[in-house]
Each structure stands twice: as structure tokens, then as C-alpha cells.
Amino acid sequence: MNKTHDNRAWLLVLPVVLLVAFNAVIPLMTVVNYSVQDVFDATHRTFVGADWYRDTLHNQRLHHALERQFVFSGLVLLIELPLGVAIALMMPKRGGWATSLTLVLIALPLLIPWNVIGTIWIVFLRPDIGLLGHFIDHTLGIHFDYPTVPIQAWVSVMLMEVWHWTSLVALLAYAGLRAIPDAYYQAAHIDGASPWAVFRYIQLPKMRGVLTIAILLRFMDSFLIYTEPFVLTGGGPGDSTTFLSIYLVKLAIGEFDVGRAGAFSIIYLLIVLAFSYVFYQVLQRVGTGEAK
Amino acid sequence: MARIEFRNLAHSYHAGAPGARPYALQPMNQAWDDGGAYALLGPSGCGKTTLLNIISGLIHPSEGRVLFDGVDVTDLPTARRNIAQVFQFPVIYDTMTVFDNLAFPLRNRRTAAPELKRRVEQVAHMLELSADLGKRASGLSADAKQKISLGRGLVRSDVAAILFDEPLTVIDPHLKWTLRRKLKQIHQELKLTLIYVTHDQSEALTFADQVMVLCEGRVLQLGSPTELFEHPAHTFVGHFIGSPGMNLLPCTIDASGVRVDGHAIELEPAYAERARDARRAGGALVMGIRPEFVRYRRHAEAGFLPVEVTAVEDLGNYKIATARLGAQVVKMKLGEATSVASGPGWLSFPREWTRLYVDGAVLG
Numbered sequence: 061m062n063k064t065h066d067n068r069a070w071l072l073v074l075p076v077v078l079l080v081a082f083n084a085v086i087p088l089m090t091v092v093n094y095s096v097q098d099v100f101d102a103t104h105r106t107f108v109g110a111d112w113y114r115d116t117l118h119n120q121r122l123h124h125a126l127e128r129q130f131v132f133s134g135l136v137l138l139i140e141l142p143l144g145v146a147i148a149l150m151m152p153k154r155g156g157w158a159t160s161l162t163l164v165l166i167a168l169p170l171l172i173p174w175n176v177i178g179t180i181w182i183v184f185l186r187p188d189i190g191l192l193g194h195f196i197d198h199t200l201g202i203h204f205d206y207p208t209v210p211i212q213a214w215v216s217v218m219l220m221e222v223w224h225w226t227s228l229v230a231l232l233a234y235a236g237l238r239a240i241p242d243a244y245y246q247a248a249h250i251d252g253a254s255p256w257a258v259f260r261y262i263q264l265p266k267m268r269g270v271l272t273i274a275i276l277l278r279f280m281d282s283f284l285i286y287t288e289p290f291v292l293t294g295g296g297p298g299d300s301t302t303f304l305s306i307y308l309v310k311l312a313i314g315e316f317d318v319g320r321a322g323a324f325s326i327i328y329l330l331i332v333l334a335f336s337y338v339f340y341q342v343l344q345r346v347g348t349g350e351a352k
Numbered sequence: 353m354a355r356i357e358f359r360n361l362a363h364s365y366h367a368g369a370p371g372a373r374p375y376a377l378q379p380m381n382q383a384w385d386d387g388g389a390y391a392l393l394g395p396s397g398c399g400k401t402t403l404l405n406i407i408s409g410l411i412h413p414s415e416g417r418v419l420f421d422g423v424d425v426t427d428l429p430t431a432r433r434n435i436a437q438v439f440q441f442p443v444i445y446d447t448m449t450v451f452d453n454l455a456f457p458l459r460n461r462r463t464a465a466p467e468l469k470r471r472v473e474q475v476a477h478m479l480e481l482s483a484d485l486g487k488r489a490s491g492l493s494a495d496a497k498q499k500i501s502l503g504r505g506l507v508r509s510d511v512a513a514i515l516f517d518e519p520l521t522v523i524d525p526h527l528k529w530t531l532r533r534k535l536k537q538i539h540q541e542l543k544l545t546l547i548y549v550t551h552d553q554s555e556a557l558t559f560a561d562q563v564m565v566l567c568e569g570r571v572l573q574l575g576s577p578t579e580l581f582e583h584p585a586h587t588f589v590g591h592f593i594g595s596p597g598m599n600l601l602p603c604t605i606d607a608s609g610v611r612v613d614g615h616a617i618e619l620e621p622a623y624a625e626r627a628r629d630a631r632r633a634g635g636a637l638v639m640g641i642r643p644e645f646v647r648y649r650r651h652a653e654a655g656f657l658p659v660e661v662t663a664v665e666d667l668g669n670y671k672i673a674t675a676r677l678g679a680q681v682v683k684m685k686l687g688e689a690t691s692v693a694s695g696p697g698w699l700s701f702p703r704e705w706t707r708l709y710v711d712g713a714v715l716g
Contacts, residue, residue, distance in 0.1 A: 243439040246410050251504055252431040252460035261445045261456075 088329075095322030112323035122324065124299065125307040129283060132218070132303060136282040137275060139222050144229025144274065145267070149259070151234055163234075166227045174224075178291025181220045206293070210300035213293050217301055220288045225281065229274045236270035237263060272343040276336055283332055304328055354420040354434075354512035354545055356384040356407065361416035363402055370415055376402045378570045379415065384562075386421070387543040389536075391560035393550060395592070399569040400549045404515050407547065408435045420512055434512040436505020438519045442497030446490040450481055453489045454503045461508070475506045478538060495527045499534070506538070513545035520555060532559060553593050557581075565589045581642070582705075587712045590640050596672065596683045599646070600709075603639045605631045610708070612639055613678030615657050619703050627708045627715055635711040643685040645705035648673065649698040650691065656698035664692050675699060 095112050099105045116122060147166065152158045172180070184190045187197040187204050197204040206212040240262065248258045286305040289295055295302035295310070302310070308328065312321035362370070362379040377399040384390055392400040405411040406418060409430035417426045425433055445453050454472045463471070476482045479499045484492060489500055498519055505514045516535075520528045536559065539546050550556050556563050557577040564574045565588070573585040584590035590598030603612045605628050610617045617639065619627075631637055649656050659675040659682065666688075673684045673692050677699075684699065686692055708715045 241441065241443075243441060243443050246408075246430070246437065247439065247443040247501070247504075249410070249430045250408065250435060250437050251457040253456070254460065257456075257460065261447060265446045 091322045091325045093322070094318045095326055098319050108319065112319045113327070116320060116323045116327060119320075121299070122307065125302055125304050128300075128302070129304045132285070133279055133282045135218060136221055136225075137278055139218070140226045140229050140278055141271065141274065143222070144226050145233045145271075147226065147230040148233035148237055149263070151230075153238075163231070166230055169224050169227050170231075172224070174287035175291055177220060177224055178288055181216065181223075181288075182292060185216055208297050210297055213289075213297060213301050216292060217285075217289050220292070221282060221285065224288075225278060229278065232270040232274045233267055236267035240266045268343065272340065275343070276339055279339065280332055280336060283335075355386040355422070356513065356545065356547075357419040357422075358382045359417045359419065361406065361413055361418065363399075363406060363411065363413045363415070375569050377406070377413075378568075380571050382564075382571065382574065384545065384547075387545055388562055389539050389546045389548070389560045391548045391550060391556035391563045392566060393553060393556040393563050393592075394566035395551055397568075398566040400551075400566050401517060402569075403566070404437075404517055404547065404549050407513070408437050408515055409433050434508070434510045435515060436502075436508065436511050436513075437515040437517065438498065438501045438505065440518045440521045442494055442501050442522065444489040444492075444497050444500050446488075448489055449485065450476070450487055450489050450492070450500060451485040453500050454481075454485075454507055457504050457508050471507045471509065475503045478506070478541070479503050479534070494522045495524070495531055498523060498531065502535075502538075506542070511544065513547060516546065516548040516550075518550050518552075519548075520550075520552075528555075535559065553595075557593070565592065567592075583714070584640070584707070585714050587638055587640060587709045590642075590707075590709075594642060594644075596643050596685070598640045598642050599682050601639045601641075601677070601680045601682070603637050603708075605637060610637075610639060613680050615677060617701060617706065618655065619706060619708075623703075623708070623715070627710075630708075630710045630715055638709045638712075639701075640707045640709055641701050641705055643672070643683040645702055646682060646684040647700045647702060648684055648686060648690065648692060649700075650693070652698055656700045659697050659699055661692065661694050661697045664694060673697075 096107060096109060097105045098108050098111075151162050151166075169177075182190075185193040185204075185206060187193040193204055196202050203209075204212060206216045244262050244266070245258065248262055253261070284305055285303055286309070289301040289303060289306055290309075293301055295306040305328075308321055308324055311317045311324060358380055360379055360381060361377070362375055363377040364373045364375045366373045392403060394400050402411060406413045409425070409428060413426065417424050419425065420433070445456060448456065451472060454475060455468055458468045458471060472485075473482070476485055479502065481496065481499055481503065484496065489497065492500070502514070502519075505511055520531060523531055532555065535546070535548075538544075546560075548556065548559050550559075557580070561576060562574060563577060563580055565572045565580065565586075567586075567588045573580060573589045575583070575585075580589060580593050584593065584598060587598070587600050591600060601612045603610050603617070605611070605624070608616060609624050610619055610627065627637065647656075652658070657677060659677045661673055661675045663674040665672045669688050671686045671688065671690065671692060673686060675682045675684065675697060682699065684692075
């Protein structure tokens with residue numbers, strides 16, 4: 061077949077090119093631009109090469125923020141995935157009003173904006189008037205003061221994150237479960253499989269795809285967490301809830317250190333990309349790979 | 353191995369009093385012999401899968417009982433019925449190897465390891481899967497997966513019957529034949545009761561000793577492939593089985609005999625007499641004859657009726673001719689040596705192959 065050459069075809073690609081340019085390429089290049097220069101003001105700037113990167117890689121505060129970040133994201137995945145799958149398994153199996161109602165109720169937290177979630181939880185956690193804060197402080201008798209006790213601030217941020225996003229995992233897992241043909245359950249029934257075997261050998265393998273997506277989304281999202289700790293304690297007490305993005309914003313906007321912040325951003329992006337790639341590869345292999 | 357019986361069995365997916373609700377399966381009484389190969393044949397939605405699921409226990413019938421070897425199993429769960437089932441789409445455990453897939457039903461029943469290994473290897477050998485035992489099951493082709501599904505049924509020594517729910521749907525045409533032969537071979541070796549659901553008549557007729565034809569939840573006929581072909585008990589069976597299906601010609605009956613569009617048809621006098629009685633009681637009368645049994649002549653001959661041949665299809669080893677007898681259309685399946693041409697022709701309906709149907713049911 062002869063292909064027709066017509067340069068007007070480029071016009072068809074133009075919207076995507078423009079969108080990607082404004083959405084990704086231009087902002088990213090701005091950051092790259094900052095990261096290799098020392099900027100004093102609009103007219104005074106010097107090229108410093110990789111200095112900011114070298115500096116960032118040796119920054120102790122950054123190292124601590126990174127460790128904190130990994131622990132946080134790891135815990136988030138460890139809690140949200142099993143919890144989400146468990147919720148999905150308990151949801152009604154067939155259509156009808158009960159299913160619709162459950163789906164809407166479960167999806168509710170996803171519809172609330174981040175800063176509203178922060179505000180809700182601040183009130184909820186207050187020891188004097190907040191329901192949960194009061195319960196812990198007065199009923200359980202545990203001194204509760206998250207703005208000054210690091211571990212309590214941590215647990216509070218975790219709670220917010222889990223409350224906000226477990227629904228997403230549950231919905232994804234539910235979709236995966238519903239896509240399993242009935243014949244699998246019937247065959248397992250005939251083979252005399254226990255409920256655990258059904259979960260282990262049918263449901264879990266069949267949910268592999270959606271769980272991969274869930275892990276990727278939750279890892280990246282929790283790795284970029286900002287609003288919850290910002291609203292709750294602004295990264296405190298001390299540096300205890302200063303995760304990467306909080307530290308980044310402190311650097312860029314608090315200290316106006318745009319060179320360091322630029323270099324930091326690029327490294328941050330690379331870490332997220334690298335982890336996503338590794339997760340994806342690993343999870344692909346788990347399902348389709350060679351025998352044993 | 354088991355003899356399977358249905359006593360007043362019926363199923364409805366709707367609530368309501370017996371007899372007053374829409375039935376997916378009309379009340380029936382059947383007994384199937386131990387070790388037989390049975391096919392349930394019928395168009396989509398005729399109730400054949402419902403019946404299969406009742407046998408396996410996935411559906412609890414709304415009326416009647418199911419008996420295996422005289423024991424009522426109606427209330428037993430699937431796992432305790434000693435039934436194996438192969439589904440339309442291959443069901444395999446993706447993360448397991450072929451060996452583990454085959455061993456799964458035995459492990460669930462806590463079979464000892466040496467016995468388990470022996471059974472799995474025996475079944476794998478029978479199904480020609482020995483070379484694949486160490487491979488991951490999800491990487492195999494559809495027909496190998498279907499064999500694994502079947503193998504999971506065969507490994508259990510206590511299996512009473514194996515049910516097949518259109519198992520060849522996703523198999524490549526050239527492999528269907530091999531797999532079907534494999535099934536027959538296993539049936540002969542193990543003498544298991546096999547029940548095979550399909551809407552494909554050639555699958556049913558080549559696979560089964562006995563075929564049960566269902567339509568709209570009703571059992572129309574249970575018989576051997578030859579019986580279904582030569583003595584269809586219902587116009588639906590006549591039409592559904594055979595390619596092309598039975599010629600069904602509306603007819604009238606009067607003192608002189610049966611007439612199709614004014615042409616007199618010769619029948620046994622006693623048979624015609626019974627038809628006359630049936631007609632008097634009311635009911636539509638239809639004459640049926642298989643295209644294979646219609647006789648054709650190019651020139652007039654005693655006992656032949658004048659027709660107009662409108663189309664001839666030469667299909668290699670046979671020809672299908674379409675003829676007009678007055679307003680009625682008659683199809684004929686003729687040998688390749690028969691000379692047939694469009695235009696005037698003559699045909700006759702041999703009386704031993706001509707049946708009369710009153711309201712669909714054959715007049716015996």
C-alpha cells in the first residue's frame with residue numbers, strides 16, 4: 061500500500077504536543093533550569109553545573125526526610141492493601157441496592173479534597189472537643205497531644221492517609237474480584253477447595269493486575285504526601301512529619317533556595333520513576349513468569 | 353460411577369407456586385445408565401446448562417429429586433457429590449504448574465503424597481500432558497488447559513460422572529476433533545458416566561450414545577443418534593438435527609388420505625386412519641420427511657409427484673436440491689451421481705420414512 065505524505069498531518073498531533081509541553085516539558089525544564097544555576101534575582105544568575113545536585117546528595121536533613129518517607133510509604137502499603145482487599149472481599153457480590161449503597165459509601169472519602177480532610181481530622185483529633193481525641197485522652201486515659209508528641213503526629217497522619225485512600229484499593233480490588241468468571245468458583249467448589257485456597261489460588265492471582273495498579277498509585281501518591289502533614293502540624297513536631305515534599309516546599313518557598321530545591325525536585329522525580337519501574341517489572345514477572 | 357435419576361425434577365428461577373411459574377426446566381422423569389455417554393442438545397436458553405448445574409449441585413432444583421445410584425443427593429453440596437465438571441472456558445489455577453493443578457483436588461482431600469503422585473502421573477499420561485507437568489499452566493494453549501480441567505476431574509478415583517459444559521467452544525477447529533476423540537477414548541477406558549452439554553448437533557451425535565434434545569425447558573426426546581435421525585419424536589428434533597433439517601409440510605387429511613397442497617400422499621392405511629382420528633380431535637397436522645429419504649426422478653414415474661426444482665447446490669459428495677411442491681418447499685439430499693437439474697422433476701416420499709406430527713408430536 062502506498063502511504064500518502066501530507067505534512068498537514070502534523071496539525072493533528074499539535075494538540076497533544078501543546079498539552080504535553082505545557083503540562084510536563086516546560087515545567088520540568090524550568091526546574092532543570094533552576095537546578096543548574098545560582099539565581100539571585102531576575103538579572104543575576106550564575107551557572108553552577110552539578111553543584112546543587114552534589115550538595116543535595118550530601119544533605120543530612122534530606123537523608124532523614126527520605127528515610128521517613130520510605131517508612132511512611134511502606135507502612136501505608138502494608139496497611140492499605142490488605143485492608144482494601146479485605147473490604148472488597150466483604151462487599152456484597154451481586155448487584156442490587158446494597159451493592160450500590162456500599163460502593164457510594166466506600167467511595168465517599170475519595171470525593172473529599174485533601175485540605176478538607178486535614179481540617180476534618182484536626183477537629184476530630186482535638187483532645188478537648190474532637191471525638192477521637194477526646195476518646196483517647198479521656199476514655200482511654202492516654203495523654204493525647206499530637207502537636208508535641210512525634211509518634212502521635214505520625215499515627216495521626218497515617219490514620220488520615222489510610223482513611224482517605226483505602227477506599228481506592230478496595231474499589232480496585234472489588235472490580236478485580238467481580239471480573240472473575242463464576243466458573244472459577246464453581247470449579248474450586250467441585251475440587252473441594254477451602255475458602256483460603258479459593259483466595260490464594262483464584263482471587264489473589266486474578267486480582268494481580270488491579271493490585272499492581274493499586275500499589276503503584278498508592279506508592280506514588282503516598283511518596284508525594286504533602287497536604288495532610290502540612291495541615292496537621294506543618295511537618296512537626298520538630299522534623300518528625302517532614303516528608304520529602306514538605307521539606308521541598310520549605311526549601312523552595314520558605315528559604316527561597318530554588319537551586320537546591322530544583323536539584324532536589326529532579327532527584328525526587330527520578331526516585332519515583334525508578335521505584336514505579338521496579339514495582340511494575342517485579343509484579344509483571346510474579347504473574348506471568350517462568351515456572352517456580 | 354453412577355446411575356443418575358431425576359424424579360419429578362423441575363427448576364424455575366422465579367418464586368411462586370409449582371406449576372404456576374415460568375420454568376427453566378419443565379418437570380421430568382429420567383434415568384441415565386451408569387457408564388453411558390449422554391449429550392444434552394438444544395439451542396441457547398433451552399435449560400441444558402441449568403440441568404447440568406442441578407446434577408453438579410451448583411443449583412438446587414426448585415422441585416423434585418436427583419438420585420445417584422438410588423441415593424438422594426439433591427441436598428448434598430457439590431464437593432460431596434463426586435462430580436467433575438469441565439466448563440465452557442478453561443478453568444485453571446494460573447499460578448500453579450500443571451502438576452499442581454492436577455493435584456489440587458487430591459490435596460484438598462488430603463490424599464497421601466505417593467498415591468497423589470501416582471494418580472497425577474497416570475492421568476497426565478492418559479491426557480498426553482506428561483511433558484508439561486512442570487510447566488506453569490497459564491502458559492499453555494486453550495486445548496491443553498481444557499485437558500487440565502478434565503484431568504482435575506479424572507484424578508479423583510471416586511468420581512461418579514464428568515459433566516462437560518460446551519467444552520470445545522474455545523478450541524481451534526482442527527483440535528476439536530482430536531480432543532473429542534480423546535474424550536471418547538477416556539470414556540471407553542474408564543467407563544465413567546459422561547454428560548455433555550452442547551448446542552452443536554455434530555458434537556452431540558458423534559460423542560454420545562444417548563442424546564437428550566431439550567427445547568424451552570422441555571425434554572423432547574432421549575434416544576441414540578440413529579433414533580433421533582430416523583424417528584424424531586417431535587418436529588423440533590426433526591428440524592434441529594440434520595443438515596438440512598427434516599422437511600415439515602403442513603397437510604390435510606380427508607377420506608381419501610393425506611394431502612400436501614392438494615397432492616395425495618400414500619401412507620399405510622392404518623397409519624392414515626390414526627391420523628384421521630387425531631385430526632378429528634383437533635390439532636395441526638404436519639408431514640415430515642428427511643431430505644435424505646426423498647426420492648427424485650427427472651421423468652414421470654408411477655407414484656411420483658410433479659415438482660419444480662428451483663435450486664441445486666453441489667456440495668462435492670452430495671447435492672442439495674430445493675423443489676416446490678405447490679406452495680410447499682421440499683429439500684432433497686441426493687448422491688453425487690444423481691443427475692438433477694432446475695426445472696420440472698418428480699419425487700416421492702417412501703412411506704417407511706414419512707411421519708405425521710400432530711401439534712409437533714409424532715404420531716407413533
